[in-house]
Amino acid sequence: MIYNPNHEMVKKEEHSIKRELPPQLNSTPPPKKKIRNDGISTLLTPLSSSPTKIIEESKQKGRRGLGFTFKNFDDETTEWDFDNDPAPIEEEEVRRCPPNNHIEAPLNLDEMREWIKLGLKKKVIDDEIEFCDEDILKEMLNGKTVFDELPQKEMEEARARSNVYETIGQSIFLNRAALKMANIDSVFGRMFTDPKTPNNQRPLVHPDEPFYFADICAGPGGFSFGFTLKGKSDFALQKFLAGTSETFDPYYDVKDLDCDGDIFKSENIDALQNYVNKCTMHNGVHIVMADGRFSVEGQENIQEILSKQLYLCQFLTALSILRPG
CATH class of the missing domain: 1.20.890 (cAMP-dependent Protein Kinase, Chain A)
Known part of the structure; x- marks a missing residue:
């Protein structure tokens, strides 16, 4: 028997190595952990009957309630094919009404007065099928x-x-309305920038006179005459920097009235006509534009019949201040 003074140290090393061995090499297997039956593990097992589909992406919009959808707007599967609806790039074609050779008897004042019908304000458009x-x-x-x-x-x-x-957008102009005017000017042969007589034989504006332009029911802008409502819809000349405000002459109505710029009042139309005649030596303006409107929120379906009085007054005002030709 050989005495080993380091026997005790070797025995300790063997025990330490045995403890450091992986569990599969140890003689005693580690105890299994008891699974808690709290339902969580069941949901994650492939053998369970719980739903396994991927959670869909939320389609919530704005501040609507969760799951709330508008009728007729819940179908988001439709894909628009832009190839079937390309943007027009060709030049716009002006389609004028064909000439009518039918000669009618001239109208008289009594006959035109019979056209006026008085009644309650119309709020139904379903029967407007004459045209x-x-x-x-x-x-x-x-x-x-x-x-x-x-x-x-x-x-x-x-x-x-x-x-x-x-x-x-606004492009190089003050607003989109000016962009529409540029389009009209291009389509109709520069009717704004180089106006001519109907037969295109001579310029409509003489070299020694200014170009008079009237904008009825206008918003902020820079024209020769402006006729609009006062208040929040009034002109803001201090914000218009594309041209001098001295060439812009805003006009509202008869000074004796409320000075509100209401085109529905015949007194205001007559006053504007007299004012334009005075400033143009009874010649009238060269061009008149009218783009008045008012809010029809909640009544969008009948906005045409609500606005017909405004359109009629704008036409009447334009005819009263335009010069011949």
């Missing part, structure tokens, strides 16, 4: 009705996406 097809009118109204419950913000965003020219 349009009834089925087309109903289809249009149904198409507009679906937007009644759509929030204003989403309505504006959808309208911006549907307009292929929306990215143009």
